[in-house]
Amino acid sequence: MEIKPKFGYDKLLFGMKQKDAEAIYGKANHTFKDEEDNFIMMYNALKARLTFYAEEDFKLGYIIISNPNAILFGEKIIGKNANESKEFLSKKGLKSFEVETFDSFSNLFNEDFWTVLQTEFDEVVKVEIGAVIKNEDEFDWKF
Template identity: 60%
Template sequence: MKINLKIGIDKLIFGMKQKDVSAIYGKPDRNYKDEEDNIIFAYNAFKIRLTFYKEEDFKLGYMVASSPELELFGNELINRNIAEVKKELTKKGLSKFTQEKFDTFENYFNEDNWIIFQTEFDEVVKFEIGAIINEKDEFDWKFGKK
């Protein structure tokens, strides 16, 4: 599953609606609302959770994935040492991360691409990516754009 920075993961593109996602991946294994009434789709086979924002007409705006098939710039991420991953990313010009620690977990956040690498015991266990907010303070939806 290829990560497309600022766009999405695999065939999932920020700005899609639930029907667009279901047409590609089928019915989710779980479909529920979070505490903010956003709609969440979870696909077990892809190990991915998708958030459709209520305040944005239920457009796909956030993805959390832990599939071992996730790759960025041709390199797998999950279960890899974060130092190795960061070294590879630096070569691609992605080197600015804010680090946050809690319990045995650490998050490495890159605001320019709105991505988070969550690690435990120095290994990447989860990847998160969110839709980019533009200079007008609006979401930069990619779906349907040419």
């Protein structure tokens, strides 16, 4: 399953609706609304959490992935050393990362690709990708 920054994950594209995701993967294992009224779908087999933005007519705008078989730019990323991952991604165009640390976790965030590597114990444990903004207030939907 391929992580595609700016586009989506596996067969999912940013801009899809809940019904589009269900047409591909069936009913989610768990659904709920978050504190901002966004609709969340969780798929155990994908090891992914999908966020459909309430303010954007419930379009898919954010994905959190913890699947150890997920591929990013041709390589598995979950379980990879954090510094090696930064070097690898730098060669793929993700040049700079803002680092935020809390408890035992660090988030390495690249704004241009709206990609977050969440690390713990210097190892990537999750990848978060979001739809990017193409101008000041409009998302670059891919679906």
